[in-house]
Amino acid sequence: MDQKTTIYDIAKALDITAATVSRALNNNPKISEVTRKLVLETAAKMNYKQNRLAQSLRSGKSNNVGVIVPRIDSNFFASVIRGIEEELNPEGYHVIICQTNEDETRQSENITTLLNAQVDGILMSISNVSEENDYVIKNVVNKNVPLIFFDRKKEMQGVSSVTINDFEGGYLATKNLIEQGCQRIAHLTGDQSLEIFENRNKGYKKALLDSGLACNENYVFQTKSNVDAGRQAVERLLSLNPPPDGIFSSSDFAALGAIQELKERGVKIPEDFCVFGFGNEPFTRFMELSISSVDQSPLEMGKMAAKVFLEQIQNTDNIKIEKKVVLTPTLHIRKSSTRIK
DSSP: OOOOOOHHHHHHHHTSOHHHHHHHHTTOTTSOHHHHHHHHHHHHHTTOOOOHHHHHHHHSOOOEEEEEESOSSSHHHHHHHHHHHHHHGGGTOEEEEEEOTTOHHHHHHHHHHHHHTTOSEEEEOOOOOOGGGHHHHHHHHHTTOOEEEESSOOOOTTOEEEEEOHHHHHHHHHHHHHHTTOSSEEEEEOOTTSHHHHHHHHHHHHHHHHTTOOOOGGGEEEOOSSHHHHHHHHHHHHTSSSOOSEEEESOHHHHHHHHHHHHHTTOOTTTTOEEEEESOOTHHHHSSSOOEEEEOOHHHHHHHHHHHHHHHHTOOSOOOOOOEEEEOOEEEOOGGGOOOO
């Protein structure tokens, strides 16, 4: 087995004390620039590797940040993670990514694992949180570990968040469908216990109310964010009397499924039926029948979440900073909802 180089080996090679080597490697201001440079050059030649665990125990910092997302196989969360890394990596932080697959137990396990790894902060988009598991998230705050919610959040005192205005997104998307002549608009919503879906639903209902249209609860279906869910919702919607002539979906994936089912049933889009999604996934603009969608600015959201974390970690006054950053949604109006040009 190869023997690892230690600070004592470097000290012996340079005929200085091990304490001097340690201070030089940790950029102690008491060490001259000449000595520091000499130690670093010698350490590199001798293939010295610092013990990061021991280093983090001494400094109280691991330079690791945990990021928890419901799923990593969506462009939205991948873009958020990219934004986080682009902001944190230049500051010397490494990102540990965990996914919950919308499983509350797995979410709790992820949080516990990250805390045991002594991360310097946790940035997360929550899955559902029941009362019995609420303590796991509160434990992050109790341990004084910075916690920042993005996209999906839970109202907690002293915890910052970065979201978009989901109410406005739902309102504008529904308003666009109304302007295109839709009179009976259905809504495919997500889990109403999550604030983002609740707010999109409220925006949808307010747009109907402001336009003098009735809100038919038979047109509101709670669905999962996948293609099959969108297909199944359309099967049920078209069996209603009268059926809707438009859909605002809180998910691009459900919107895609809805369009596939409508086309297979011979329904003309957008002439007879309009569809508006949410998320602006890449496939929405590359399809032959491009899908109108609400852009959530994921890259900007990730960058902003990281900046909020850095602001908290760099705060030396021991005062908890609570920020609520709300980004403005952008509509991308495409073929699936464009009747009037």
